[in-house]
Amino acid sequence: MLKPSEKMLAQLAENDEPIDYSIDSIPLDFANQSQYSDPDLEQLFTEDRARTLYIYKINNLVKKNQKPILNYSQNSVKIGFIDKDEYIKITGYEISDFNFKLQIQQNTTVQDNSTSYVMIDEKDILINNISKQDKKFLETLDLKIVSINEPISEENKNDCYIIEEYKCPYSPDGVDIIKSTHLVKITDFKWKNQNSIHLVLQKSLPEDTVFTGIEIKYPKSMLFGNIKCWGNINGVYSYPSSIVENASLVPLLSMPIETEPNVRIFQYWFTESFLPWSISKNYIQGVNILGLINKNSLDKVLLNYLTYSYNYDRKFKGAKYDEKGNPTNKAAELRQQFEGQKPEDVIDGLFENWKLDNPTLINDKVVKIFKQIIYMLSTYTYSKYTINKGYNDDIKLLSPYYFNLISIPNKISEESYWEFKNCIVELNSMYFNFNGNQPLHNYWREVFANxxxxxxxxxxxxFVVWREQKEDDWYSTLFIHNSDKARTIDKLLAITKAEEFLDLFAGGRGGGMERVWSRDNGTYFKAVYRWNNDSEPNKPFINPKTGEITNWNLKNESSSNTNNKNKVTVKNKDISENYIYQLEANYFNWLSIPNELETNNIPSLIPAEIKLSDGEYGKYLTNLIVHNNKIEEYLNYFSQWYRLLYSKAVWTSITEDLVEDSIKITYDKKLFNLNQIEMSGIWGYGNYDITIFTEKERININNLELFNRNNEKISLITLEI
Structure with missing residues (x-):
């Protein structure tokens, strides 16, 4: 029950007249008070009810006319940006002693129909006697938060309240009425007990801000899918290529087998289907592989596999028969063996006969190696041990590496028969480079005076291409921009403050302001480039007559490891989308990870039955963020059969020392109006620190809890910024 304040009681005690509950003969009616003036709340409440309210707007990262909205789902998190310097400070009165309620929070999974009740911290506050300027701020159609009794800070931002409802009854100008607000604690204002608003104390950025990249510190358990940074690129709402700079984007074919109650992943590349890396790496340069299986003529069986398959593919051209239809050469004799049978059955019969002749070797290691070699030669032979029986080249994507056959068969002309005498193979991969040279990355970007x-x-x-006189040859100058002082940087090339900003000046005989870069028409400055990387570049080479760059003179980023001639690098550094791979007869793109993981209902792991056209085998290609010097350490897990089915805890324990805990990304194009960061992956729950880079500053979003502790199926999160 409301009690009169001590101030009001004192005034009543001094009044000898009977209390007249009317003003100017009009009965005091609080219900209709908006026509006149509401009583001063200070008269109605004791001082312990008074609250100092610091009210702030919730903004987007980029300042736009569009109002911020709250988009709640289990796959999104709203990031609200607060300008600490833009607020109003007013006094309000809390009208409840203590207020909370139990709110229904339905479970987010279809399989779980349970309903939970959670406690919500709420407050009802009355306000009057505020200035017109404060009233105008309060009554804009913006999302707002309230910090009670102290300004907002990093320490108390999660104790703030969002204004869920604000009511201001109509009143004529000059009439002060009571306004009411309903506040909900910021951490309680969320969807189905999922993701509350995450506040960042940061001023909004102007619309012309250029975003250059992001850095994400993440839980080491994370198997990444994609990271898309949505915004404006050349007037189109899209996302740029996101190039991983600090580490390698190492692929891994991950198959969710269970999603309830927790996710368990089958790692197909850890099976013993193909040769382990410790053996495979010996064939990077092209070596005869027969020595691995030179036991009881098993090497001859492999050669016959290749010989039979090659002649079958040539359709036994040149096969000859006598007048009775009997074969008269080797091509015809071999063709006769295939008549009425599938090619893989005929060819595998060679190995079956060998096993019958060598029963004591069936469990020998050489047999397993033979099958692994056949698997890696899937595009060159037909067999139940090859991917899809060897009818296509799916092996190139379903295996981290495979063999190219270098050997060519010898032709026995009179027999129209082709025969392999050796088996020289070369290791190849759609995902890795094995030649020891990283692709050279050009970080030079042209910049313009405006x-x-x-x-x-x-x-x-x-890097500046310039000259002293119109008729002169072009010079080139490389310098680091590490000072705000005017200075000479090369011969007659200087940094000047001829304008209100730092500019370049090409000195020479005669001339004046036209030699300043921002005023030049191409006479003195050909081009200016900036190196968008933390490393030190080599100086590019130019044609002095034309000023054109003839050689960027890029550094080999793996030059520090020149002693390792077989250094492995990854082919893909773009994490924004899945690459479209070109196979012999078709194109293939791995599925993007959706909002929730789907299980792989794999019918069989027999190589002959595995094919990309079956979508169960086509999900998901994930990525580990591995240090550039640890890629081979990662490859050593392949084909080792350590364990095939992994929970999050087990997976983290084996990869903790292998993966990096942060990923740094740069964009390949200028990005404006960044408003969404979309991130997908497996086992992503945990705390994240995100740094957003612009051309002028960095924005930190720290202690951000993403994904869902209780639902590991959640595999995609969108940050609404």
Whole structure:
């Protein structure tokens, strides 16, 4: 029950007249008070009810006319940005002693129909006697939060309240009425007990802000799918290529076998289907592989596998028969063996006969190696031991590496028969480079004078193509921009403050301001480039007559490991989308990870029955973020049969020392109006620290809890920023 304040009681005690509950002969009616003036809340409440309210707007990262919205789902998190310097400070009165309620939170999974009740922290506060300016701030159609009794800070931001409802009855100008607000604690204001708003104390950025990349510190259990950063690229809402800079994007074919109650993943590449890395790496340069199976003529069986398959593919061209239809050469004799039978049955009969002749070797290691070699030669022979019986080249994507056959058969002309005498193979992969040389990455990006790139000291290297006189040859200058002072950087090339910002000046005989880069028409400056990387570049080479760059002179990023001629690198560094692979007869794209993981209902793991056209084998190609020097350590897990089915805990224990705990990404194009970061993966629950980079500053989003502790199936999260 409300009690009169001590101030009101004191005034009543001094009044000898009978209390007249009317004003100017009009009965005091609080229900209709908006026509006149509401009583001062200070008169109605004791001081312990008074609250100092610091009210802030919740903004988007980029300042736009569009109002912020709250988009709640189990696959999204709203990031709200608060300008600490933009707020109003007013006094309100809490009208409840203590207020909470139990709110229904339905479970988010279809399989679980249970209903939970959670406690919600709420407050009802009355306000009056505020200035017109504060009233205008309060009554804009923006999302707002309230910090009670102290300004917002990193320490108390999760104790703030969101204004769920604000009511201001109509009143004529000059009439002060009571406004009511309903507040809900920011951490309680969420969808189905999922993701609450995450507050970041950061001013909104202008619309012309250029975003250059992000860095994400993540739980080491994470198997990444894709990371898409949505915004404006050349006027189109899209996402740029996201290039991983600090580590390698190492692929892994992960198959969810169970999703309830927790996710368990089958790692197909850990099976013994193909040769382990410790053996396979010996065939990077092309070596005869027969020595691995030179036991009781098993090497001859492999050669016959290749010989039979090659002649079958040639359709036994040149086969000859006598007048009675009997074969008269080897091509015809071999063709006769295939008549009425599947090619894989005929060819596998060679190995079956060998096993009958060598029963004591059936469990010998050489037999397993033979099957692994046949598997890796899937595109060259027909067999139940090859992927899809050897009818296509799916092996190139279903295995981390495979063999190219270098040997060619000898032709026995009179027999129209082709025969393999050796088996030289070369290791190849759709995912890895085995030649020891990383693809050279060009971080040079052309910058233009109207962008004023030198206005901020960015400690980046710049490359300038310029000249002193119109008829002269072109010069080139490499320098690091690490000072805001005007200075000479090369001969007659200088950084100047001729304008209100730092600019370039090409000195020479005669001339004036036209030699300043921002005023040049191409006479003195050919081009200016910035090195968008933390490393130190080599100086590019130019044609002095034309000013064109003839050689970027890029460094080999693996030069520090030149002693390892077989150094392995990854082919893909773009985590924004799955690559479209070109096979011999078709194209293939691995499925993107959806909102929730789906199980792989794999019918069989027999190589002959595995094919990409069956979608159960086509999900999901995930990525580990591995240090560049640990890729081979990762490859050593392949074909070892350590364990095939993994829970999150077991997986984390074996990869903890292998994977990096952060991923740094740069964009290949200028990105404006960044408003969503979409991240997919397996076992992603945990705390994240995200840094967003622009050309001028960085924005930190720390202690961000993503995905769902109680539902490991959640595999995609969108950050609404």
């Amino acid at each position: 962008e004023k790139p030198l206005s901020n000291v960015d400690n980046r290297y710049y």
